[in-house]
Amino acid sequence: MQMSKRISSFQASPIRRLVPYARAAEKKGIHVIHLNIGQPDIRTPEEAIKAVHGYNEPYIAYGLSEGEPELREGLCEYYKKYNATVAPDEIMITTGGSEALQFVFMTLCDPYDEVIIPEPFYTNVSTFAATAMVNLVPVTSRIDDAFVLPSIEEFEARISKKTMAILLCSPNNPTGHVYTRQELSDLLQLCKKYDIFLIVDEVYREFCYDGAKFTSVLTFEEYADRIICIDSFSKRFSMCGARIGAIVSHNKEVLASAMKLAQARLCPPAIEQVAAVAALKAPEEYIEAVREEYERRRNMLVSGIQEIPGCKVSRPKGAFYFVVDFPIDDAEKFSVFMLRDFSWEGNTVMFAPAEDFYVTKHLGKTQARIAYVLNEDELRKAVKCLEEGLKAYRRKCCNQQGFSGYNQ
Amino acid sequence: MQMSKRISSFQASPIRRLVPYARAAEKKGIHVIHLNIGQPDIRTPEEAIKAVHGYNEPYIAYGLSEGEPELREGLCEYYKKYNATVAPDEIMITTGGSEALQFVFMTLCDPYDEVIIPEPFYTNVSTFAATAMVNLVPVTSRIDDAFVLPSIEEFEARISKKTMAILLCSPNNPTGHVYTRQELSDLLQLCKKYDIFLIVDEVYREFCYDGAKFTSVLTFEEYADRIICIDSFSKRFSMCGARIGAIVSHNKEVLASAMKLAQARLCPPAIEQVAAVAALKAPEEYIEAVREEYERRRNMLVSGIQEIPGCKVSRPKGAFYFVVDFPIDDAEKFSVFMLRDFSWEGNTVMFAPAEDFYVTKHLGKTQARIAYVLNEDELRKAVKCLEEGLKAYRRKCCNQQGFSGYNQ
Numbered sequence: 001m002q003m004s005k006r007i008s009s010f011q012a013s014p015i016r017r018l019v020p021y022a023r024a025a026e027k028k029g030i031h032v033i034h035l036n037i038g039q040p041d042i043r044t045p046e047e048a049i050k051a052v053h054g055y056n057e058p059y060i061a062y063g064l065s066e067g068e069p070e071l072r073e074g075l076c077e078y079y080k081k082y083n084a085t086v087a088p089d090e091i092m093i094t095t096g097g098s099e100a101l102q103f104v105f106m107t108l109c110d111p112y113d114e115v116i117i118p119e120p121f122y123t124n125v126s127t128f129a130a131t132a133m134v135n136l137v138p139v140t141s142r143i144d145d146a147f148v149l150p151s152i153e154e155f156e157a158r159i160s161k162k163t164m165a166i167l168l169c170s171p172n173n174p175t176g177h178v179y180t181r182q183e184l185s186d187l188l189q190l191c192k193k194y195d196i197f198l199i200v201d202e203v204y205r206e207f208c209y210d211g212a213k214f215t216s217v218l219t220f221e222e223y224a225d226r227i228i229c230i231d232s233f234s235k236r237f238s239m240c241g242a243r244i245g246a247i248v249s250h251n252k253e254v255l256a257s258a259m260k261l262a263q264a265r266l267c268p269p270a271i272e273q274v275a276a277v278a279a280l281k282a283p284e285e286y287i288e289a290v291r292e293e294y295e296r297r298r299n300m301l302v303s304g305i306q307e308i309p310g311c312k313v314s315r316p317k318g319a320f321y322f323v324v325d326f327p328i329d330d331a332e333k334f335s336v337f338m339l340r341d342f343s344w345e346g347n348t349v350m351f352a353p354a355e356d357f358y359v360t361k362h363l364g365k366t367q368a369r370i371a372y373v374l375n376e377d378e379l380r381k382a383v384k385c386l387e388e389g390l391k392a393y394r395r396k397c398c399n400q401q402g403f404s405g406y407n408q
Numbered sequence: 409m410q411m412s413k414r415i416s417s418f419q420a421s422p423i424r425r426l427v428p429y430a431r432a433a434e435k436k437g438i439h440v441i442h443l444n445i446g447q448p449d450i451r452t453p454e455e456a457i458k459a460v461h462g463y464n465e466p467y468i469a470y471g472l473s474e475g476e477p478e479l480r481e482g483l484c485e486y487y488k489k490y491n492a493t494v495a496p497d498e499i500m501i502t503t504g505g506s507e508a509l510q511f512v513f514m515t516l517c518d519p520y521d522e523v524i525i526p527e528p529f530y531t532n533v534s535t536f537a538a539t540a541m542v543n544l545v546p547v548t549s550r551i552d553d554a555f556v557l558p559s560i561e562e563f564e565a566r567i568s569k570k571t572m573a574i575l576l577c578s579p580n581n582p583t584g585h586v587y588t589r590q591e592l593s594d595l596l597q598l599c600k601k602y603d604i605f606l607i608v609d610e611v612y613r614e615f616c617y618d619g620a621k622f623t624s625v626l627t628f629e630e631y632a633d634r635i636i637c638i639d640s641f642s643k644r645f646s647m648c649g650a651r652i653g654a655i656v657s658h659n660k661e662v663l664a665s666a667m668k669l670a671q672a673r674l675c676p677p678a679i680e681q682v683a684a685v686a687a688l689k690a691p692e693e694y695i696e697a698v699r700e701e702y703e704r705r706r707n708m709l710v711s712g713i714q715e716i717p718g719c720k721v722s723r724p725k726g727a728f729y730f731v732v733d734f735p736i737d738d739a740e741k742f743s744v745f746m747l748r749d750f751s752w753e754g755n756t757v758m759f760a761p762a763e764d765f766y767v768t769k770h771l772g773k774t775q776a777r778i779a780y781v782l783n784e785d786e787l788r789k790a791v792k793c794l795e796e797g798l799k800a801y802r803r804k805c806c807n808q809q810g811f812s813g814y815n816q
Contacts, residue, residue, distance in 0.1 A: 001605060003665045004518045004665075016671045039470050053460075099673065124673075131669070243676070254411070257411045263532075269649065269651045272679060
């Protein structure tokens with residue numbers, strides 16, 4: 001008995017596969033600072049927790065496959081803040097943004113169809129594409145260009161008969177780029193020309209910095225039929241474990257088709273939907289305070305890492321990640337070293353090696369994705385760990401393999 | 409822009425696709441008695457609801473992809489009641505039994521591989537198989553044989569190089585058959601001979617009637633490596649909306665492989681896992697009272713429907729469903745008629761047409777799956793509705809099409 005060839009070919013999540021090393025470090029009494037995962041330490045809105053405490057149904061019943069009406073109505077209200085007009089039946093609640101992406105791949109694509117995506121991108125998209133047997137066709141965005149949208153010509157050059165959609169994430173995980181109205185407009189024109197969809201994952205919508213304004217793809221009404229927005233409560237309300245996401249589209253056929261998948265899995269989690277309804281009622285100040293907090297953290301961590309000799313960082317404009325290029329041979333080896341062989345005053349750092357955030361081979365090998373979701377004290381310690389860790393790693397490499405690194 | 413061919417070929421759930429008719433009936437003020445879906449009206453254990461009320465984390469954080477340790481440990485204790493010895497790392501918590509089945513298909517099978525399954529079977533398995541591009545190969549179990557396991561020769565005749573597993577559900581949804589130790593043992597011998605897996609969905613494990621004893625597949629230790637058990641909290645604790653299920657296997661490679669899918673979707677819902685941990689602590693009397701309640705309901709509804717002229721029922725031994733063969737031309741048309749054109753004293757009945765519970769064409773066309781999860785008052789009304797509805801439907805068919813039905 002063997003496992004399937006496909007499962008054997010799937011990658012383990014680079015965000016999570018080093019967890020055993022982290023656990024081993026923790027067992028040794030080392031404090032591991034988790035920059036690998038976007039798990040904020042910010043409080044969930046108290047409205048959400050209170051709603052959970054007020055849950056008072058006699059039994060936890062199946063809900064509607066498309067999600068509870070109250071939640072979809074609440075989202076419609078919420079989208080108005082972003083100048084988007086959405087009706088409740090244009091929303092399907094999913095079990096996290098993860099399920100939303102899986103449903104959309106299955107709905108739009110047959111096996112071997114293609115979706116074009118700027119790389120680096122959120123690595124789990126690879127697994128969702130692979131389960132749907134969809135080929136991701138990358139267009140490389142570059143750290144030296146601050147990860148802006150590559151030229152439309154580059155996208156156009158990759159469109160084939162098998163292309164069903166272009167997939168963006170804005171604000172971007174992992175690069176922090178916030179796509180401009182112009183960039184979105186250019187892409188939509190291209191999508192119209194080739195009659196394909198634009199899918200935009202906007203789960204970090206709230207988190208734009210330096211006064212930048214966010215443009216939701218849902219505001220492009222003339223292209224309404226070819227737009228699919230992926231959403232999630234995880235980051236916005238610091239409720240990642242709730243697994244409440246959504247597919248939003250004015251295209252009724254997309255939702256009616258995805259409904260077949262939704263009905264098969266019955267419904268999204270019930271109590272978490274109650275929490276989500278309440279979270280939407282959190283005051284505007286909650287979100288604004290969270291945004292400000294992330295901006296402070298970004299400022300602190302980006303400056304700190306930029307000052308480490310040899311580290312290259314593109315200052316992110318949104319979300320709560322950035323990509324760092326380390327002066328080393330291999331970010332995954334460095335990550336293992338940090339967890340297994342290194343500590344600084346009892347601390348070490350875990351980050352996500354970025355190679356699997358690229359489809360193109362050999363790109364991103366020296367890069368990592370860093371999440372700045374922890375408080376500033378932790379981030380300060382993290383900078384020091386990275387600085388000392390890099391020195392130690394490069395010393396070790398020099399000794400063992402004569403590796404000289406990037407001596408700058 | 410068109411939807412994918414595959415999504416267009418997927419069936420809409422026969423359990424849920426008639427919901428628009430039910431809603432329209434309800435809008436007209438008609439009380440719809442839902443025999444279509446296994447949504448019990450029995451209380452969730454108060455331990456679970458109290459645990460939800462006691463949820464007191466500052467933020468709803470991501471959990472482990474394989475589920476919380478406390479929940480997996482709790483399940484190990486629970487399985488002891490069924491004489492099964494399971495370790496926490498032999499359990500993966502999933503978002504419902506639905507996700508467990510999807511993970512197992514992806515893990516064991518490549519596209520066009522085959523899984524053998526007795527039909528009729530829980531219809532959503534078809535969609536999970538289709539998303540994984542797995543072909544379900546049916547072996548027909550028959551109402552006249554009380555839906556016992558078809559002969560081992562019939563299974564053996566269907567094994568090919570592409571067969572990766574046999575999939576059972578025991579106690580069975582939709583037939584109510586409880587597979588005996590001998591039936592399981594015979595199948596496991598066959599699986600060993602051809603080096604394939606046996607997957608058993610045991611989510612109705614508690615619900616066996618007439619003093620019948622349940623045999624868990626987890627007790628067959630000599631075949632441990634080729635056994636995968638699917639589990640869920642939904643039915644046992646009347647918490648269908650919680651979406652907490654599990655994959656249980658002594659085969660470490662199965663769990664390690666499924667882990668790639670689990671990590672990509674991050675984690676199962678957090679608060680619902682807290683509820684599940686507490687539900688496992690409900691006293692034995694809770695489950696026993698629920699079991700007795702279902703047994704009473706079964707007795708009432710089965711007897712009632714057996715007395716309707718022309719209705720054939722195989723008395724179920726477990727779970728909370730049975731298959732009824734109606735004296736009509738088409739159970740789906742009859743279901744639409746019941747919801748759209750009929751009421752009796754302000755009531756009508758919704759049930760799940762059974763044709764989609766079969767792979768073999770034309771089987772089950774006159775059959776429906778009936779769930780007996782409602783209280784006896786509702787069930788009594790349901791019997792009367794079905795009796796009167798059948799008369800009215802057959803009169804209408806005779807008038808319109810000269811259809812004579814099965815005049816018995």
